Structure formats: structure tokens, C-alpha cells
Amino acid sequence: MPELPEVETTLRGISKRILNKQINSFEPRTEKLRWPINKNLKKFLKNKKVCSAERRGKYIILNLSKGHLLIHLGMSGKLRVFNKPTEPKKHEHWDINFTDGWTLRYTDIRKFGALIKIDTKPDQHKLLKNLGPEPLGNSFNGEYLFSVTRKKTRPIKNLIMDANVVTGVGNIYANEALFLAGIRPRKQSRRLSKTNCEDLSRAIRQTLTEAIEAGGTTLKDYTNASEAPGYFKKELRVYDRGNLPCLTCGAKLKLIKQANRQTVYCPVCQN
DNA sequence: CTGGTGACCTGGCTGC
DNA sequence: TGCAGCCAGGTCACCA
Numbered sequence: 327m328p329e330l331p332e333v334e335t336t337l338r339g340i341s342k343r344i345l346n347k348q349i350n351s352f353e354p355r356t357e358k359l360r361w362p363i364n365k366n367l368k369k370f371l372k373n374k375k376v377c378s379a380e381r382r383g384k385y386i387i388l389n390l391s392k393g394h395l396l397i398h399l400g401m402s403g404k405l406r407v408f409n410k411p412t413e414p415k416k417h418e419h420w421d422i423n424f425t426d427g428w429t430l431r432y433t434d435i436r437k438f439g440a441l442i443k444i445d446t447k448p449d450q451h452k453l454l455k456n457l458g459p460e461p462l463g464n465s466f467n468g469e470y471l472f473s474v475t476r477k478k479t480r481p482i483k484n485l486i487m488d489a490n491v492v493t494g495v496g497n498i499y500a501n502e503a504l505f506l507a508g509i510r511p512r513k514q515s516r517r518l519s520k521t522n523c524e525d526l527s528r529a530i531r532q533t534l535t536e537a538i539e540a541g542g543t544t545l546k547d548y549t550n551a552s553e554a555p556g557y558f559k560k561e562l563r564v565y566d567r568g569n570l571p572c573l574t575c576g577a578k579l580k581l582i583k584q585a586n587r588q589t590v591y592c593p594v595c596q597n
Numbered sequence: 598c599t600g601g602t603g604a605c606c607t608g609g610c611t612g613c
Numbered sequence: 614t615g616c617a618g619c620c621a622g623g624t625c626a627c628c629a
Contacts, residue, residue: 436606
């Protein structure tokens with residue numbers, strides 16, 4: 327799925343087309359995505375205005391004139407906006423139609439995404455309240471990473487993919503950032519030095535920033551709000567390159583499995 | 598509390 | 614061609 331850069335790209339793409347607009351109707355075409363879609367959502371959204379839109383980790387939050395809407399893209403979710411009426415195709419699970427004729431449409435082949443109505447403060451919602459710091463924010467740095475890695479026995483890759491430690495780093499960018507920092511994915515978190523933590527926090531920041539600038543990564547089917555692919559794939563140095571030569575030293579990249587996810591690293595460049 | 602695994606769902610690819 | 618089996622950008626819920 328979309329990791330943080332793809333969610334950010336999506337948010338930027340839809341924002342200008344939905345901000346300050348009034349919702350005319352909500353049309354769901356599925357009972358449930360990851361969770362059942364609230365039966366009152368049609369009524370709840372009717373006539374509400376989209377006041378602002380923001381991202382928290384991989385979640386998109388639409389702040390409405392009253393209440394909030396939480397959107398997660400799961401593994402295969404996409405949002406796009408258009409103003410020419412189109413017949414919804416298979417896997418196009420819901421539309422939010424605005425009074426000016428524009429539509430926000432959600433597509434998700436695997437239905438791991440979510441659409442949730444929130445009445446209270448969003449940051450107190452159970453899906454958001456335990457999230458770790460934003461990797462591109464000021465509170466995420468080497469010092470923070472050093473403090474959270476102490477006493478942790480799990481591999482560093484598993485740790486940085488834990489949304490409660492730092493939110494938004496998925497499998498692609500975890501692999502890439504560890505390569506950039508020269509750290510083995512299986513290294514025990516508590517064995518990272520202060521320098522390792524500085525390097526890794528910087529690598530995560532750099533990898534995500536570059537991916538956002540490239541419009542995200544398209545592996546198979548990610549497209550942004552205007553259906554354009556992301557261009558970061560050509561920058562990937564280890565992800566999806568198992569057994570191919572390291573682009574830095576030529577050594578054969580190792581392919582292993584961690585927590586049921588594919589991990590690729592260079593046995594020479596990463597220690 | 599920590600850490601590991603199964604489950605959710607569909608489609609594409611590989612290999613027999 | 615057909616089909617079984619495996620894999621995929623996420624992460625919650627549950628269990629030891």
C-alpha cells in the first residue's frame with residue numbers, strides 16, 4: 327500500500343479539490359471495508375463542509391464543519407477526484423459528492439482500508455491516540471530513537487515499522503532507510519549505538535522526503551489523486567531487489583523474511 | 598508490558 | 614490452458 331509518501335501525495339492531490347466544499351451526498355457501495363461502514367454516515371455527512379484535511383501517519387483526516395472523517399487506504403486503497411460523472415466500476419466502494427459537482431471516489435481492491443466517522447477529538451480516537459511521532463516532525467530524531475531502542479530485543483526493522491514507535495514507515499521505506507543508514511535489519515534494537523540512531527533517523531527522514539518529492543512509489547498499481555503513478559521506484563536501492571547486485575558495492579543482496587514481510591539488505595554495506 | 602502470528606481480501610504471477 | 618499455491622504497499626486482535 328501506500329506508505330507515508332503515497333498518503334501525503336494523495337492528500338495533496340485531493341485537498342485543493344475538496345476544501346471548503348459542501349457535501350451533497352455520500353454513496354457507499356459496500357457494507358464494509360476493514361470494518362463495517364457506519365449506517366448513519368449518509369446522514370452524518372449530508373450538508374457538512376470540509377474545513378481542512380490533514381495526515382497523521384498513514385491516516386487522512388477530514389475535519390468537517392461538525393465532526394471528522396478518518397480515511398485509511400490499507401494495502402490497495404486509492405482516492406481520486408473528478409467532476410465528470412462516471413459509472414462506478416468494481417472495487418470503487420464509495421463516493422462523496424459535493425454540491426459543486428465534484429466527486430471524491432475511493433477504490434480498494436483488497437478492502438483493507440477504512441472509513442470511520444469520529445465525533446470526538448480525532449487524536450483521542452483509539453486508532454490514533456497511541457501513534458508514535460511523525461517521522462518528518464521535529465520530535466523524531468536520533469535522541470528519540472536512541473531512547474526507544476534501549477532494552478528492546480526485537481529487530482530494528484520491526485521496531486521502525488511499529489506505528490506506535492514512529493508512524494508511517496512501511497516495508498519499502500524501512501528497507502531503504504536501513505540500507506542508507508548502513509544498518510542490518512535484523513540487528514537487535516538495543517544494540518544500536520547513538521551514532522546508529524542518528525544515522526537511521528536521518529535516513530528515514532531523507533528517504534521519505536525524497537519519495538514525497540518524486541510523488542510516491544508505484545510498484546504495481548499505486549496512483550495519485552489524478553491517476554498518475556509515482557516515480558520513486560527507480561530510486562529504490564534494495565526493496566524488491568533480492569539476489570540482485572548491490573548498487574553500491576556489487577555484492578549479492580540478501581533476501582530474508584521478518585515478521586512475515588520481505589526484507590532485503592546488503593551483507594557488505596550494512597552492519 | 599513485549600513480541601509474534603493469524604486474519605482480513607482480491608488479483609497477479611509462477612510452476613506443475 | 615487450468616489450477617493450486619504463493620505473494621503483495623497494512624495493522625488490528627489475540628495469544629503466549
